[in-house]
Amino acid sequence: DAKTTQPNSMESNEEEPVHLPCNHSTISGTDYIHWYRQLPSQGPEYVIHGLTSNVNNRMASLAIAEDRKSSTLILHRATLRDAAVYYCILRGLDNYGQNFVFGPGTRLSVLP
């Protein structure tokens, strides 16, 4: 799987939007972009995934650049419960084991 680059940490104020960036300049045409998050002392939680088009679900939105070399996870109104480590992961058809490769992620702090 291609490598992703994320900022180590970000801060946001409660009830404001948060844009979490992810660079993946070596993405291949068959790589899906997945986002997971891990709240303190919990297992990772699926957030959203996409391939080429922007995606929305009840948790977040995923904006994918036209050249697919970067993407942004958007939390529309951050809450204290959104404080977590957010992982951007690429996963393609050539990954035989189909496991996820987790990097260090972005630690999001939400200030009241």
Added chain:
Amino acid sequence: NAGVMQNPRHLVRRRGQEARLRCSPMKGHSHVYWYRQLPEEGLKFMVYLQKENIIDESGMPKERFSAEFPKEGPSILRIQQVVRGDSAAYFCASSRDRAPPSEQYFGPGTRLTVT
């Protein structure tokens, strides 16, 4: 629909003992993955199993660690003769399908402490 279940949630073992970690996948999921998270580190893949088969164990330490996913019952991660370095959180995930983009759903983890 119950999520992925892991037990025990916390496990304390003395050096040299055996640790058995259990994972019940979500209903309808036949693919199970084990990950390990050492203190202050990221999650690392260990092993991927389907019912009765180990598909990929490239992340498993060569000695003392084994995993199974029998036809009936939960998946088991077994660590023999535990050492202090085995202290970590062990997470299990399951998925319905193998091919991307199938999401993996994670359990709450088992926190192993070796004294």
